[in-house]
Amino acid sequence: MELGFPGDQWQGPAPPPAPPGHSSHWEEGWRLSCLVSWTPAPLPCLPGPGSLVYRGAGNEKQWLSLEEVLEAAPTSLRASEGPAPWGTLGLPRPTTSAPAPTHRPLAMGGCFSKPKPVELKIEVVLPEKDRKEELSASGKGSPRAYQGNGTARHFHAEERLPAPHPYPGAQDFMEAAVCHVKDLENGQMREVELGWGKVLLVKDNGEFHALGHKCPHYGAPLVKGVLSRGRVRCPWHGACFNISTGDLEDFPGLDSLHKFQVKIEKEKVYVRASKQALQLQRRTKVMATCISPSAGHSGSTNVLIVGAGAAGLVCAETLRQEGFSDRIVLCTLDRHLPYDRPKLSKSLDTQPEQLALRPKEFFRAHGIEVLTEAQVVTVDVRNKKAVFKDGFKLEYSKLLLAPGSSPKTLSCKGKEVENVFTIRTPEDANRVVRLARGRNAVVVGAGFLGMEVAAYLTEKAHSVSVVELEETPFRRLLGERVGRALMKMFENNRVKFYMQTEVLELRAQEGKLKEVVLKSSKVVRADVCVVGIGAVPATGFLRQSGIGLDSRGFIPVNKALSPQMMQTNIPGVFAAGDAVTFPLAWRNNRKVNIPHWQMAHAQGTASPKARSESGGCPRWPPPATPQLLVLGPGHWVGHSRLCGDLTGQTHPCDQGGSESAHWTPCSASLSFPSVLRETLLHNP
CATH class of the missing domain: 3.50.50.60 (FAD/NAD(P)-binding domain)
Incomplete structure (x- = not known):
């Protein structure tokens, strides 16, 4: 059974090799998929660009045009001026222009965000072996659904690796001595090399554990994190992993760590790991298969x-x-x-x-x-x-x-002018950068979002100005001394602050933002404005x-x-x-x-x-308080209980009681068991 286009015009990764002794994955019930583009073929149905070919056991060919697919689609999925913008399509029923197929059906599913009159993307999936049933052509699919047709293979979030051989053997694993048993003391961690990969080796209560060495969230080196009570905590955002299982036990992040085999022979520590696990550095937990399509x-x-x-x-x-x-x-x-x-x-x-x-x-x-x-x-x-x-x-x-x-928006005069944004989608963020390059940018609000946007634009825009109602940034969250230290740091990077004022008017020229007028009577030149003044549920x-x-x-x-x-x-x-x-x-x-x-x-x-309703009691509350870090021009800013909680070069800015606020260069190793000030909790 083959699936393709005239001229073998495939778009997507090549399928993995077939298992030994088999001519194709079809015999093993594998699912292969690729994204393909096609255009409507004119009726009557003729082989040509955009037609789909089925090649059965007798090598007979059947060409199906887009019109035939739509003809077989549920009525609710049709559109008057073109293909439906979303939906799940069953096996196209043949029309008079094409003979009925004698082979097993193909199930087709896809997600289309917008209708396209000439070209669209379809995902073609080969169903499991011996699956006889067809997807219903009577309109049973959810109209907008990104259709899942069952579990086939496991995919990871960001990696695009070649598919593994279906029958992994000893050649897919790597084993080597990584250190002497006396090289690590209890409570120590070390990053060791294993072939061309790396492993985090941990010694806790006299026992060795080997795990993935990078946090699956943003790739932080876990060797610079904190080991405590059988868990290692990420140095950047506080994700927590159990060293006995590799499981994620506190967030952020979605995936866990791989846990590798460890053995001791002649006072040497040996680690055995699969090559694929060493490359992926993340593990998604096993999930159930949906039985209610x-x-x-x-x-x-x-x-x-x-x-x-x-x-x-x-x-x-x-x-x-x-x-x-x-x-x-x-x-x-x-x-x-x-x-x-x-x-x-x-x-x-x-x-x-x-x-x-x-x-x-x-x-x-x-x-x-x-x-x-x-x-x-x-x-x-x-x-x-x-x-x-x-x-x-x-x-x-x-x-x-x-x-x-x-996000909250401005309610001042001229609020409808062009080039005023709230950062809510990738498109918003991309447009801000494009409009700010070499021009004048104004950020309204000196909270987390506003300060991070200002920091990012310092190297992109001609000028960056920040407008804020408070005396200093983060005054209620981090204290006045931290706020002033931040202001100084930003001012050294060409950011100008307009404090204790707010926007009175947005002036435009030919409909596009040109100036921001403040209540303090100041007028600030602006080609783009980012509003970060809070949010409402x-x-x-x-x-x-x-x-x-x-x-x-x-x-x-x-x-x-x-x-x-x-x-x-x-x-x-x-x-x-x-x-x-x-x-x-x-x-x-x-x-x-x-x-x-x-x-x-x-x-x-x-x-x-x-x-x-499966019973049990999940973990709650979370083991740690949320990390609150803001990215400034080359620095992280955040909370810690005591100066000793942080490693690397730190600078205390505001101390009071058991809480201290610090900033540190981004290159420093951080470990923030952070705390929250009372004002951070948004009480009703």
Whole structure:
């Protein structure tokens, strides 16, 4: 069985070699996929560009045009002026212009964000061996779903490696002596070489452990982290890994570390590891296979997750890791699959594909459907339905609300002029960089986002100005002395501050921003303006739903250690992430809001068992307080309990009681067991 285009015009990676003794992976029931482009072939159906060829056992050929595919598609997937912009297509039924195929069917699925009248991308998947059933052609697929057709292979987040041989042998492993047993004392870590790779070797309580040497989150060297109580903590963002298993036990991050075999012979420490694991440096936990495909449940799902940020994605993955095998639908307002949003303000010119937390193959392999550009406008809790902006309704059994927040905007005169941005999407960030190169940039707000944007633009823009209502940046969070130290550091990098004032007017020339007028009567030249003055919970669509909201629009959830964790006032409806307030134990269960990437990860994993009714009690609260670090021009700024908690060159700026704030060069080795000031907790 072959699948291809006229002239073998494949787009995508070459398939791996077939197993020994077999002519193709088709005999072994493998799934191969590639993205291909095609254009509609004119009717009657003739071989040509854009036609799909099936080559059966008798070597007969059948060409199917795009029109035939659309003819076989459900009525709900058709469009009057071209192909449907999204959908799941079953096997095309042959028309009079093509004979019926005699071979096994092919299942085709894909996700199209926008209709394209001439060319579109289709994903072609060979189903498992002996799979006789066809995807329904009667409209059973979810209209916007990024369709997962079952588990085939395992994919990792950012690596694009050649597929491994299906029958790995001894040649795929590497074993060597890495040190003498006396080279490490208890509580020590060392990065050792193993062939062409590296391994983190740990000695704890007289026992040696070998793990991946880089944090899967951002690739930090774990040897510079902290080893304590059987766990190693990342030096950059505080992710925590169990040295006995390699499992991720505290966030941020999605993947765990590989754990390698260790043996002692003649007082030498030997480590054995697979070559692929040494190259990947990350391990995704085993996940259940979805046994409730969307093709049979067009308008219903077992778990619906509104919001595809950290909380939503971690929730979906945790459910699969814990054995949940029913349908999961993840919907997002973005046009992209879940991505690393905090990186937007740190590296504004990063492309969307570089920000992706998981590749699209991951979602298909693990049966997690993603609805992009899908806006939920209301939730009918009585009938358990979510209503989308286009009128589509999706029933659910359990609902997780993780909508995140929406950036505040300016309300001054001229707010509608062009080139004024909030950094919310990769497109926003990319446009800011493009417009700021060699020009004048103004940043409104000296919080985390504003200061990081200003730091990034110092080497790109002709001038960078920061407008802030407070006396110093971070005054309420880090103290006045830290704020002044930061101002000095930024001013040394050509950033001009306008403090204790706000924007009065935005002036335009030919519709585009030209000047920013301040209440202090100052006029600042500006070709682009970035607004970072805070955010509000994106919960407006819940106001008439019956789901409880507090006076500021946050979703209160119940006690974290209750049987139904992170639950709202409605049974079966849960919430997590930036839009929630939850009772914090060490604040006497006072409800707080912590809009933090690490906290969103923790909340996403806190209640999947409650949602899936599989029992048990997940880890909560998280073992560590969120790390709060801001990237300045060549420096990190953050909290620590004592000066001794940090390694490398540090500079104390504000000391009081048991808390100290420090800044340190980015090249220094950091270890931040961070703490939060009272004002950081956003109390109702």
